[in-house]
Amino acid sequence: MTTETAPTADDPILSPAEVSAMLGGVPVATLKRWRTERTGPVALHIGRHVRYRRSAVESWLDEKDREAAAWMAS
Incomplete structure (x- = not known):
């Protein structure tokens, strides 16, 4: 489950x-x-360059935190 926020102009690439x-x-x-496995943060392809929105990386990290907390609680 990924919760993504809408990108803003001040969301660094x-x-x-x-x-x-x-x-x-x-x-x-x-x-x-x-x-390639589609397991990491969502990446953007801009021309031949790969870039990431900071918010996408932070959302992915938040998801990993929730998974770890759930695993520790079980």
Whole structure:
């Protein structure tokens, strides 16, 4: 279950390297694998470039937090 907010003009567009840093150094190759498996944050394809909205990455992280909390509670 993903809750997404509408993008706004002040919602930064991030490169895979920036998302990697935001996620504590997750390898860019892992982000690519997550895109192909459709398990990571929603990515945008702008021309031949892959980008992520910061809000999409934050929503994905929130979802992972909820999954972890539910797992810990069971």
